[in-house]
Amino acid sequence: MIVIDLPDETATAALAARIAVLAERSDIIALKGDLGSGKTTFARAFIHARSNQEDEVPSPTFTLVQVYEPEFSESPAIWHFDLYRLCTPEEAWELGIEDAFDEGISLIEWPERLGPLLPPRRLQIALDFGNRPGARRAQLDPGIGWRARLSTVAANA
Numbered sequence: 362m363i364v365i366d367l368p369d370e371t372a373t374a375a376l377a378a379r380i381a382v383l384a385e386r387s388d389i390i391a392l393k394g395d396l397g398s399g400k401t402t403f404a405r406a407f408i409h410a411r412s413n414q415e416d417e418v419p420s421p422t423f424t425l426v427q428v429y430e431p432e433f434s435e436s437p438a439i440w441h442f443d444l445y446r447l448c449t450p451e452e453a454w455e456l457g458i459e460d461a462f463d464e465g466i467s468l469i470e471w472p473e474r475l476g477p478l479l480p481p482r483r484l485q486i487a488l489d490f491g492n493r494p495g496a497r498r499a500q501l502d503p504g505i506g507w508r509a510r511l512s513t514v515a516a517n518a
Contacts, residue, residue, distance in 0.1 A: 363501040363511060366491065373399050373488075373497055374406035376514070380484070381410040383510045384466045386437040389480060391472035394488035399497045400470045403488065404441050407468060411439055426456045428465075438465040444474035453478060482506060 367373045384390070390407070392400040412429045425446065429439040440461035447453060453475055461467045462480060472479050485502040503511050 363503070363514070365499045365501065365514075367399075367497040367499055368491070369495045370399070370402055373402050373499075376499060377403045377406035378410035379514050380486075381407045383514070384411065386466065387463060387482075388506075389462060389467045389469065389483035389504075391479065391483050391485045392468065392470045392488065393472060393485060395490070398488040398490060400488060401443075403486065404468045404470065408439055408441060411436075411466070426458075426461075440465045440467045442467065442469045444469060444471040447471075447474040450474065450476040450478045484511075 394400050408429055412432055427441045431438055482505040484507045487500040489498045491497050
């Protein structure tokens with residue numbers, strides 16, 4: 362487990378950008394935390410860093426998924442899921458989550474809604490409120506394939 366204190370939203374965005382550089386096809390990044398803890402802030406910064414997306418990155422709260430096509434064809438698409446409104450894990454199949462797992466990079470807010478469908482090969486990032494307004498604490502739990510990649514993130518924290 363890697364714990365990183367994030368003093369403000371800029372630090373959260375910087376962490377997301379560092380992880381975006383490391384992400385590869387079929388990676389799953391599970392973003393856990395209470396409402397307002399910074400999951401969407403992290404996802405937006407990741408998408409901006411990875412895709413050079415200059416437009417607004419909306420939260421997929423109501424659409425449940427937004428797909429961001431890569432700037433270059435050899436890069437995988439980024440699938441941003443917000444599963445808060447899922448009633449059962451099986452509803453995720455209707456969103457094309459298996460395609461995201463196989464071909465894209467998956468950013469998943471509220472991953473616990475997937476239950477047993479959430480693969481163990483993931484980077485789990487739990488965001489908690491810090492000790493002052495705007496501060497957060499990120500707990501990174503690297504799954505298969507992530508531990509070595511995250512060594513640079515921990516060193517720069």
